[in-house]
Amino acid sequence: MDGGLHFCYTKTMKTTITTPNPEPKLTKKGRETRSRIIAAAAKLMFERGVAGTSVEDVQKEAKVSSSQLYHYFKEKRDLVLAVILYQTEQVLGAQEPLLSHLDSMEALQAWRDAVIQSQIDRKFQGGCPIGSLASELADMEPAARSALASCFLQWEQAISQGLRAMRDRGEMRADADPDRLALALLTALQGGLLMTQVRKDICALEAVLDAMLEHIRSHLV
Numbered sequence: 556m557d558g559g560l561h562f563c564y565t566k567t568m569k570t571t572i573t574t575p576n577p578e579p580k581l582t583k584k585g586r587e588t589r590s591r592i593i594a595a596a597a598k599l600m601f602e603r604g605v606a607g608t609s610v611e612d613v614q615k616e617a618k619v620s621s622s623q624l625y626h627y628f629k630e631k632r633d634l635v636l637a638v639i640l641y642q643t644e645q646v647l648g649a650q651e652p653l654l655s656h657l658d659s660m661e662a663l664q665a666w667r668d669a670v671i672q673s674q675i676d677r678k679f680q681g682g683c684p685i686g687s688l689a690s691e692l693a694d695m696e697p698a699a700r701s702a703l704a705s706c707f708l709q710w711e712q713a714i715s716q717g718l719r720a721m722r723d724r725g726e727m728r729a730d731a732d733p734d735r736l737a738l739a740l741l742t743a744l745q746g747g748l749l750m751t752q753v754r755k756d757i758c759a760l761e762a763v764l765d766a767m768l769e770h771i772r773s774h775l776v
Contacts (some may be wrong), residue, residue, distance in 0.1 A: 563587060568698040581743075591617050593634070593637045595613055595616035595617035597684070598616065599640055600683055600688070601642075604687075617672065629739075630692060632698060639699065642707075643706040648711075650669065653665055654714070660768070660771070660775070663771065667765075678754060680752070680756070683744075685703065685710075685748065686748060688703060707741065714740055721775075725776065731774040736774070739767060743763045743767045744767075746759075747761075
């Protein structure tokens with residue numbers, strides 16, 4: 556399989572990039588099979604990258620046939636988009652319930668500690684699953700870039716919601732911009748995760764998150 560966003564099952568297989576096929580109504584077994592394929596692809600793409608993940612790799616990891624894979628995902632781009640949504644659910648879900656309640660400095664500190672601990676537990680491997688997909692796909696496939704942008708926006712809005720609650724309660728200056736602060740914090744987090752992946756230590760992530768929390772604290776009244 557090449558680095559493009561299509562699978563090559565047969566010579567008659569479509570190779571052009573079109574809009575994703577709508578998900579058909581599936582039986583319980585069908586939903587389980589589809590979910591298993593997505594989880595297997597997400598694992599491999601996180602470990603090897605999208606271009607480094609072949610259809611044979613996904614089949615073997617998910618324990619499905621090529622016809623089963625083709626049944627659920629006509630093109631690689633469809634599977635990639637499903638993986639993006641899957642990783643978003645996994646990454647944001649792992650930060651709950653903290654992520655939905657970042658409405659105090661104590662809550663932000665607890666979230667910061669949890670993010671750092673998760674990297675320590677993973678031995679600094681892989682960086683951010685969403686960020687890794689973004690670095691590989693953002694410049695090569697508009698649909699993937701759009702999906703990734705939506706994922707990051709969802710993350711950013713969760714942070715912004717908590718900061719806005721602090722401002723609305725009068726704990727933060729009226730001129731504070733929760734959206735801008737949330738964007739800065741998420742951007743800092745992504746850079747810190749990348750540096751953690753490269754350096755194989757937690758120092759950069761600690762430094763950038765601590766700096767951002769201190770910046771947010773400077774907006775308190």
